[in-house]
Amino acid sequence: MIERLQAGHRFALRSLLSLAARRPVDSLLARLMKAAQRRSRCERRPLPDVLHELHERVRTCVRRRLKRSGAGDLRSARGWKSGCCSSAPRFVGDGSLGGLCRWLRAAGYDAEWKPGGAAVDAAPPISGGESPILITTNSRFLDRPDMRSSAVRVLWVPSNLRRIEQAAWIMRELSLTIRRPRCMVCGGEIVFVEKNSVAARIPPRTARWKDAYQLCRACGRLYWEGTHWEKIRAQLDRIQNE
Ligand SMILES: [Zn+2]
Incomplete structure (x- = not known):
């Protein structure tokens, strides 16, 4: 080792x-x-x-x-x-x-x-x-x-x-900086979508407090910035500032 x-x-x-x-x-x-x-x-x-x-x-x-x-x-x-x-x-x-x-x-x-x-x-x-x-x-x-x-x-x-x-x-x-996230499941590009266009896929409780949604162009996974993502973002911010 x-x-x-x-x-x-x-x-x-x-x-x-x-x-x-x-x-x-x-x-x-x-x-x-x-x-x-x-x-x-x-x-x-x-x-x-x-x-x-x-x-x-x-x-x-x-x-x-x-x-x-x-x-x-x-x-x-x-x-x-x-x-x-x-x-x-x-x-x-x-x-x-x-x-x-x-x-x-x-x-x-x-x-x-x-x-x-x-x-x-x-x-x-x-x-x-x-x-x-x-x-x-x-x-x-x-x-x-x-x-x-x-x-x-x-x-x-x-x-x-x-x-x-x-x-x-x-x-x-490689002197890289944090960029806009990609899909963590498949690596595809994530784009913002209208809430109405994905309304059927949003859990009811989430729909009441979130208006911004993003979709993976490759696998179709739906994303919104909840507490899980906030934890990921906090860790990324920390490594960016090291
Ligand atoms: Zn994906």
């Missing part, structure tokens, strides 16, 4: 450092990883926690350096922002990432997961154009030589984080 988390952090740190470095990052990466192990031992703190802190610090430094140099945000520096600047990235992950994908949908991003892990393990590198970003917690998958290419759209996510923390990690890794 620890070894796999270390391998994932090494991959994620290498990706980050490469965005702002003028020379190969191998020696710097090795020094940072050793320093984290030393710190974990000296301070008697779990190594995953220390690595997480290290990653957050490095990300902040890289983001500031990119901004100073006019290289844009973390997503454009990776070359993963194509077409219209306002276009949102899409995500695809393996079957274990269903909960994470639902949080990404709530944050307004198109995200889907494939059954099982084989879909991601066997997936060819995703690169270029408008292709989705592959998200994975599987660090063994990252050992493939082709995963080192900066053109490959793959983002490792720590498996020891809660689902919403994983969503926050992805958003920070």
